[in-house]
Amino acid sequence: MNQSNLTADIANFVTHLECSKTGQEIPAGTVQNLSPDGAPILVRYDLDRVKKALTKEKLAARPTDLWRYRELLPVSAASHIVSLGEDMTPLIPLDNSLGSNVIVKDEGRLPTGSFKARGLVMAVSMAKELGLKRLAMPTNGNAGAAMAAYARRGGMEAYIFCPDDTPEVNVREIALQGGKVWRVNGLINDCGKIVADGEQPMGWFNLSTLKEPYRIEGKKTMGLELVEQLGWDVPDVIFYPTGGGTGLIGMWKAFDELEQIGFIGSKRPRMVAVQATGCAPIVDAWEKGLDHAPLWENAHTVAAGIRVPIAIGDYLILEAVRDSGGFAIAVEDEAIIEAQIHIGNEDGLLLCPEGAATAAAYSQALEQGLINTSDRAVLFNCGNGLKYPMPPADASIDRHQPIDWSAIASV
Amino acid sequence: MNQSNLTADIANFVTHLECSKTGQEIPAGTVQNLSPDGAPILVRYDLDRVKKALTKEKLAARPTDLWRYRELLPVSAASHIVSLGEDMTPLIPLDNSLGSNVIVKDEGRLPTGSFKARGLVMAVSMAKELGLKRLAMPTNGNAGAAMAAYARRGGMEAYIFCPDDTPEVNVREIALQGGKVWRVNGLINDCGKIVADGEQPMGWFNLSTLKEPYRIEGKKTMGLELVEQLGWDVPDVIFYPTGGGTGLIGMWKAFDELEQIGFIGSKRPRMVAVQATGCAPIVDAWEKGLDHAPLWENAHTVAAGIRVPIAIGDYLILEAVRDSGGFAIAVEDEAIIEAQIHIGNEDGLLLCPEGAATAAAYSQALEQGLINTSDRAVLFNCGNGLKYPMPPADASIDRHQPIDWSAIASV
Numbered sequence: 001m002n003q004s005n006l007t008a009d010i011a012n013f014v015t016h017l018e019c020s021k022t023g024q025e026i027p028a029g030t031v032q033n034l035s036p037d038g039a040p041i042l043v044r045y046d047l048d049r050v051k052k053a054l055t056k057e058k059l060a061a062r063p064t065d066l067w068r069y070r071e072l073l074p075v076s077a078a079s080h081i082v083s084l085g086e087d088m089t090p091l092i093p094l095d096n097s098l099g100s101n102v103i104v105k106d107e108g109r110l111p112t113g114s115f116k117a118r119g120l121v122m123a124v125s126m127a128k129e130l131g132l133k134r135l136a137m138p139t140n141g142n143a144g145a146a147m148a149a150y151a152r153r154g155g156m157e158a159y160i161f162c163p164d165d166t167p168e169v170n171v172r173e174i175a176l177q178g179g180k181v182w183r184v185n186g187l188i189n190d191c192g193k194i195v196a197d198g199e200q201p202m203g204w205f206n207l208s209t210l211k212e213p214y215r216i217e218g219k220k221t222m223g224l225e226l227v228e229q230l231g232w233d234v235p236d237v238i239f240y241p242t243g244g245g246t247g248l249i250g251m252w253k254a255f256d257e258l259e260q261i262g263f264i265g266s267k268r269p270r271m272v273a274v275q276a277t278g279c280a281p282i283v284d285a286w287e288k289g290l291d292h293a294p295l296w297e298n299a300h301t302v303a304a305g306i307r308v309p310i311a312i313g314d315y316l317i318l319e320a321v322r323d324s325g326g327f328a329i330a331v332e333d334e335a336i337i338e339a340q341i342h343i344g345n346e347d348g349l350l351l352c353p354e355g356a357a358t359a360a361a362y363s364q365a366l367e368q369g370l371i372n373t374s375d376r377a378v379l380f381n382c383g384n385g386l387k388y389p390m391p392p393a394d395a396s397i398d399r400h401q402p403i404d405w406s407a408i409a410s411v
Numbered sequence: 412m413n414q415s416n417l418t419a420d421i422a423n424f425v426t427h428l429e430c431s432k433t434g435q436e437i438p439a440g441t442v443q444n445l446s447p448d449g450a451p452i453l454v455r456y457d458l459d460r461v462k463k464a465l466t467k468e469k470l471a472a473r474p475t476d477l478w479r480y481r482e483l484l485p486v487s488a489a490s491h492i493v494s495l496g497e498d499m500t501p502l503i504p505l506d507n508s509l510g511s512n513v514i515v516k517d518e519g520r521l522p523t524g525s526f527k528a529r530g531l532v533m534a535v536s537m538a539k540e541l542g543l544k545r546l547a548m549p550t551n552g553n554a555g556a557a558m559a560a561y562a563r564r565g566g567m568e569a570y571i572f573c574p575d576d577t578p579e580v581n582v583r584e585i586a587l588q589g590g591k592v593w594r595v596n597g598l599i600n601d602c603g604k605i606v607a608d609g610e611q612p613m614g615w616f617n618l619s620t621l622k623e624p625y626r627i628e629g630k631k632t633m634g635l636e637l638v639e640q641l642g643w644d645v646p647d648v649i650f651y652p653t654g655g656g657t658g659l660i661g662m663w664k665a666f667d668e669l670e671q672i673g674f675i676g677s678k679r680p681r682m683v684a685v686q687a688t689g690c691a692p693i694v695d696a697w698e699k700g701l702d703h704a705p706l707w708e709n710a711h712t713v714a715a716g717i718r719v720p721i722a723i724g725d726y727l728i729l730e731a732v733r734d735s736g737g738f739a740i741a742v743e744d745e746a747i748i749e750a751q752i753h754i755g756n757e758d759g760l761l762l763c764p765e766g767a768a769t770a771a772a773y774s775q776a777l778e779q780g781l782i783n784t785s786d787r788a789v790l791f792n793c794g795n796g797l798k799y800p801m802p803p804a805d806a807s808i809d810r811h812q813p814i815d816w817s818a819i820a821s822v
Contacts, residue, residue, distance in 0.1 A: 085501025149759030175804030348560030393586030
């Protein structure tokens with residue numbers, strides 16, 4: 001239900017913005033990209049006051065969109081909310097294919113068909129709150145689609161730059177949702193450079209991953225929702241497709257905030273960063289025990305959403321993975337495609353390649369003894385499988401000819 | 412939330428099946444396609460008992476998937492439910508493009524990306540309840556995708572026949588979700604003939620639109636949800652993209668049942684059947700005052716989902732339209748495309764062509780004085796816009812060259 005108006009009278013609990021590296025405080029309401037030290041910014045709340053203001057019972061009575069968590073979100077007035085109906089996404093157990101202990105959180109059901117909607121609805125709503133009129137970002141596709149949709153809905157301009165091999169469906173949806181979109185002969189970091197270069201001449205605000213404070217707050221709601229859906233419990237392990245890592249960082253922040261307001265205890269899920277073998281900078285850094293992940297050269301994978309050669313929040317991802325007792329794991333493209341077919345065929349659930357990567361990683365981790373079948377595992381299917389190429393099916397039949405039913409039966 | 416287990420202990424209130432033409436009763440639990448008189452079958456409930464068993468308060472406390480309406484649904488045990496997370500779909504006002512009185516119910520957010528999931532989750536769950544193992548249907552794409560997904564999830568075989576110009580995305584998703592799919596050189600009625608012919612030799616159960624009792628019960632939930640979302644009120648007018656018409660018939664049945672259990676009064680929305688000028692049998696029959704709509708020759712429209720040349724439930728559609736004081740209206744393909752672009756650009760909402768047809772019909776009806784801007788109108792976007800071809804966007808930029816920002820600004 002799109003009833004964010006029902007949470008209209010909820011107070012705002014933001015105290016300040018904070019540099020994720022130095023802890024330096026920046027006043028709430030500042031229009032800011034990175035911190036003065038060039039690091040991602042985290043939004044901080046008065047969690048003691050939230051603890052007094054919010055109860056599980058209050059939450060239970062609210063509409064099921066992500067705005068139910070308003071006390072833990074940065075938007076200060078309901079009138080700034082630019083919504084397309086961000087309803088809670090379902091948990092779907094993979095009974096037939098991987099077992100009933102494996103649950104998919106199906107983020108493909110969000111507006112614009114991906115979890116990018118969570119981050120962008122928050123960033124664009126805050127852009128509206130802060131009076132910004134022109135937004136820009138680099139994208140591998142889904143983030144740009146979400147930004148275009150919310151920006152136009154909020155009456156803002158959207159400038160979007162994507163690698164020239166971005167799937168046609170993404171480029172077209174961006175344009176149809178009113179975004180101005182350019183294909184760039186390069187990867188997402190090359191597109192990011194163009195957006196950064198254009199900040200002065202174009203006067204746009206840069207919404208690049210982790211280069212503004214609010215997308216992480218939107219992605220955080222994945223963790224809030226998941227825990228509420230599990231009856232205020234955490235799963236044993238979370239497999240997360242990791243490109244820029246905003247969602248992983250956001251969920252980790254969510255669990256911490258939930259503990260501080262007394263909604264959960266100190267138990268945490270093991271956070272698993274899933275990447276593709278063709279682009280695995282975080283896995284490489286994790287294996288080598290590094291805090292930062294150097295640029296991955298010649299990045300390639302069928303899972304375009306996790307083809308991110310360098311992540312500005314690398315140390316935050318690695319920290320969450322380590323602190324949670326989790327791990328980083330890379331899967332082959334072949335395993336991704338196999339997992340997609342297996343789960344589609346057996347459970348009728350169409351995963352996107354990045355979601356299928358988490359399923360492949362689950363099986364691989366099981367095989368390597370990193371997890372057990374008794375672990376309650378959550379896989380994040382970050383996008384709607386319909387947005388991606390699928391293997392062809394090419395059986396045909398001539399209605400003018402007598403039909404050979406035995407041939408049909410043997411397919 | 413996929414928590415259908417929480418409604419596990421709800422009793423079943425089905426009394427019998429009923430021929431929609433003669434009223435002849437058929438015992439509940441009979442495996443039946445059409446009635447003995449060749450007409451669609453309606454499921455009947457003991458609404459007096461439902462009235463005593465169900466309250467609005469009880470409903471409000473339940474999970475937000477369509478199984479919350481279990482007392483008004485045919486499935487007799489929660490263990491028969493084959494679910495992929497059929498969560499309530501959001502209502503999205505078109506503030507920027509058509510005005511805040513115009514609300515889209517975005518059915519593209521359902522499993523497999525269309526409202527067909529509602530009908531098929533019910534029909535396949537009932538197939539499981541009745542012990543069926545092999546299902547078949549003709550489809551223009553989305554229904555087949557939903558059937559394949561639910562059938563495989565329920566451990567059944569799915570045989571699907573579609574016109575040979577069915578969009579590739581549909582054929583592929585059906586196959587990837589484990590369905591056996593054939594392209595047929597004909598239209599959906601030709602595919603329907605193949606499915607009918609195969610009933611004996613193949614032993615499959617025919618799930619064609621309105622040729623089994625339960626899809627209509629699933630589609631009915633659109634009406635139940637809508638009224639609950641509007642605070643147990645009906646809108647003034649509903650624009651519904653009409654092919655086989657199951658949803659329109661189902662919603663009309665839902666309103667009647669809701670009145671009988673005391674949840675709403677006698678007020679009804681005006682039901683508007685929207686078709687394309689290239690395939691408008693219902694509009695033609697409505698204008699001529701007929702009870703049945705003859706086969707439409709040379710059917711064609713960009714909105715493939717409403718390219719249905721003949722509808723077995725034609726008289727039920729026409730009856731609901733007439734009884735509601737509504738009308739049937741046909742729109743040109745050009746108007747459909749224009750509406751899709753306009754709403755995408757202004758409101759960031761990507762409609763499917765059939766959903767865009769309802770928006771075009773709204774504007775046309777307004778122009779013709781059939782409705783007023785003060786009417787609260789609900790448009791049904793029956794599928795996810797991402798499943799459909801979109802106009803191309805082809806701006807590109809060379810990262811190796813200095814960027815001409817003034818050229819970017821002028822796009």
